[in-house]
Amino acid sequence: MKALILNGEEVDGFSLKHISKSIKEELRSCDFEVEEILLKEKEIADCLGLFKCWVKTPGICIIDDYGREAAAKLINSELVVFLTPVTFGSYSYQLKKALDRMIPLISPYFKKIEGEFHHRKRYSKYPSILAVGVMEKIKQAQSQIFKELVKRNSINFHSAYCEAEVFEMADNFDSKKIKKLVKVISEKVGEQND
Amino acid sequence: MIKFKKAILLIGSPKGKDSFSASLGSYLLSKVEEYDVSIEKVYLHSEINTEAKRIQFLDKIEETDIIILAAPLYVDTLPAKVIRTLSLIAENRKNINSDHSDLETDKSFAVIVNCGFPEAEQNKTAFKVYEQFAKEAGFKYLGGISIGMGGVVSGRSLLEMGGMSSDLIKGLERAADDIVRSHRFSDSVIEKTSKPMISPKWIYTLVGNFSWRYQAFQNRVYRKMNDKPYRREKFND
Numbered sequence: 001m002k003a004l005i006l007n008g009e010e011v012d013g014f015s016l017k018h019i020s021k022s023i024k025e026e027l028r029s030c031d032f033e034v035e036e037i038l039l040k041e042k043e044i045a046d047c048l049g050l051f052k053c054w055v056k057t058p059g060i061c062i063i064d065d066y067g068r069e070a071a072a073k074l075i076n077s078e079l080v081v082f083l084t085p086v087t088f089g090s091y092s093y094q095l096k097k098a099l100d101r102m103i104p105l106i107s108p109y110f111k112k113i114e115g116e117f118h119h120r121k122r123y124s125k126y127p128s129i130l131a132v133g134v135m136e137k138i139k140q141a142q143s144q145i146f147k148e149l150v151k152r153n154s155i156n157f158h159s160a161y162c163e164a165e166v167f168e169m170a171d172n173f174d175s176k177k178i179k180k181l182v183k184v185i186s187e188k189v190g191e192q193n194d
Numbered sequence: 195m196i197k198f199k200k201a202i203l204l205i206g207s208p209k210g211k212d213s214f215s216a217s218l219g220s221y222l223l224s225k226v227e228e229y230d231v232s233i234e235k236v237y238l239h240s241e242i243n244t245e246a247k248r249i250q251f252l253d254k255i256e257e258t259d260i261i262i263l264a265a266p267l268y269v270d271t272l273p274a275k276v277i278r279t280l281s282l283i284a285e286n287r288k289n290i291n292s293d294h295s296d297l298e299t300d301k302s303f304a305v306i307v308n309c310g311f312p313e314a315e316q317n318k319t320a321f322k323v324y325e326q327f328a329k330e331a332g333f334k335y336l337g338g339i340s341i342g343m344g345g346v347v348s349g350r351s352l353l354e355m356g357g358m359s360s361d362l363i364k365g366l367e368r369a370a371d372d373i374v375r376s377h378r379f380s381d382s383v384i385e386k387t388s389k390p391m392i393s394p395k396w397i398y399t400l401v402g403n404f405s406w407r408y409q410a411f412q413n414r415v416y417r418k419m420n421d422k423p424y425r426r427e428k429f430n431d
Contacts, residue, residue, distance in 0.1 A: 046239065046275050049208045049266065055409035059423040072424040087281060088326040090271045097274035107420065108406040110311075110399040117311050117399055123422055145322045152270040152319055 001193055003027045004077040004127070005036040006070070008084035008095025014169055016083055016134060022175035023081060023132065023182055030186035035073065039094040042066040046097055053104035059122060060104055067101035075105050077127045079189050082150070086133040086166055089145025099153075106157070113155060121158050128161035128192075129154050130185045132178065136169050161188045201231050201373075202258045206265025206276040208239040214347040218306045218339075219264030221352045221363070225370030226260065234258075238279050252286045260302050260373055261333065263324070266344065267309035271320050284331040291332065302376050303333035304369070307340055310402075312395035314342035314388045337379035339369060339387045343398050345405070346391055361389045 005023060009016045020036060027034045044067045052062040061067055074080050084095040091099065107120040131150040135142065143166040154162035163185045167178060203223045207213035220235070227233045234254065236242075242251045255261065265276050272280070305324045307317040321338040328335035341362070352359045352366075365386030372379050392398045410416045 046208060047268065047273070049213070049268075049273075054419075055406060056413045056415060058410070058415055058418045059421045075424050076426045087277055088284075088323045088330065090277060090323045093274055093278040093281065096269070096271070096277050099269050100274050102269070105424075109403050116313055116316065117395065122420065123425065139326075141322075142326055145319065145326065148322070149271055149319050152316075156270060 001032050001079070001189065002077040003032040003034045003079040003081060004073050005034065005081040005083055006074075006095055006098055007036055007038045008082065008092040008098070009038070009040060010085060010092050010094055011040050013085055013092070014134075014136070016085075018173060019132065019134060019167070019175075019178065020083055022178050023083065023130075026179040026182035027079075027081075027186065030183060030190065032079065032186065035077075037070060037073070037098075039070075039098050042070070044070065044097050044101060047100035047103065051103075051108065054108035058104075061101055063101070067098065070098050071102050071105055074102060074127060075123055078125075078193055079185065080127040080129055082129065082131040084131075084133055086135045086142050086146050089142040090149060102157070116155075118156055126158040126160075128185060128189050129157070129159045129163075130182065131162070131164040132181070133164070133166040134169050135166060138166060138168050142166075160192055161185060199231060200258045201226050201233050201260035201262060202254060203233065203235045204261065204263045204265075204279065205235060205237050206239075206263060206273055206279070208273070208275065210237045210239065213266070214308050214341075214344045215264040215266055215306070217347060217351050218308060218341065218362075218366070219262060222262060222264075222306065222339075222366045222370055222373075225367050226262070226373055229370070229374040231260070231374060238275050242279060242282070248282060252282065255283055255286070256290065258301065260304070262304050262306070262373070264306040264308075267307055267311075267317050267320055270316070271323055280327045280331070284327060287331045299332055299334045301333045302336050302373065303328045303331070304336040304373055304379070305338040307338060308344040309342055310344045312342050312390065312392075312398045314340040314390070316342065334376060336373060336377070337384075339365070339379065339383065341387060343391045345402050346398065355391075358391045361386045362391065 043065045045063050084092045107122045109120045110117045111120040133146045147164045150164035203219045207215035242248050317340040369383045410419050
């Protein structure tokens with residue numbers, strides 16, 4: 001099984017390296033082949049919002065940069081990890097820039113899912129989502145919004161499972177809780193792929 | 195008593211002047227202007243790209259009484275560029291007000307979010323994010339106008355859309371009044387602006403699906419519409 005970590009730490013923000021290390025260790029112990037993309041080091045332009053990836057070059061973004069490669073890696077993973085500073089309850093600019101470029105992975109056509117319209121699948125399988133948000137100090141309202149957002153994303157990206165948690169940035173960061181979270185979703189993804 | 199003097203419209207769509215965000219925001223701004231408020235527009239995707247422009251932009255925000263942001267919904271939340279912009283504003287406000295324990299709420303912030311789904315309710319998570327931003331930046335949050343069915347507009351001004359946009363127009367006019375008075379959006383604003391432009395919803399999705407096919411046909415890729423270019427053997431058939 002493949003897991004892709006999208007590390008959305010900001011250019012001038014705090015490092016998420018130690019959290020990423022804990023996630024990688026646990027994923028590997030759960031038999032995942034792990035790849036991490038430190039998004040701030042990659043050239044990924046902002047989405048142009050033109051939908052050309054649906055009606056001109058179906059399935060491929062018209063911007064020829066690392067955004068294409070990130071999309072290809074994501075769709076061929078069983079698990080994607082969003083690792084990000086929580087920004088007003090949402091994702092960091094670095095992570096969101098990459099996620100906005102994932103639109104070619106779904107179909108333009110509408111489909112009703114649980115009473116709401118969404119876009120149909122383009123591929124047969126989509127990765128499950130583990131979202132790890134990090135804040136300097138936990139704010140409950142933003143933590144709640146973050147979890148709600150991840151749930152919404154899992155519907156629109158047709159993910160079988162999703163888990164989301166927000167952690168406080170601390171020098172003595174306790175990796176046990178995060179490893180437990182990784183284990184929970186790894187087991188679910190593993191069962192799905194058996 | 196109306197005390198505001200200056201309003202700025204931030205357009206968060208990369209499509210700039212051709213976007214639904216620009217149509218909505220510009221109409222609302224024109225109504226705000228009728229209350230003798232001076233107005234200005236900023237296209238976020240092209241006007242904060244350099245350090246010099248960013249400094250100029252942040253200065254403008256500090257000189258403004260009313261900030262209106264019109265943006266599309268991208269992947270259930272704010273477009274990346276909008277997150278970047280709001281982070282810059284919040285950071286700058288904190289730096290300016292570092293001597294005070296709390297930021298002053300002398301500025302108002304209102305949002306218009308549009309999505310391509312038929313249900314305007316799909317914007318709800320984004321509004322929560324915008325409200326958190328307002329709190330962090332020390333702005334008075336006036337509320338959000340939520341609009342679905344963005345696909346029907348495609349760059350037209352609201353007045354060109356005829357009866358389809360009549361409720362929306364009335365709602366925006368009332369919203370302008372709330373904004374200049376620094377009142378939270380009234381129930382009538384929310385009710386008028388959130389009415390579906392096409393009813394029932396399935397007509398919108400039917401026309402939408404046809405529109406995607408037609409555009410693909412015109413681009414000679416109709417048969418490729420369901421292609422899976424990143425499919426790997428034994429995984430994603």
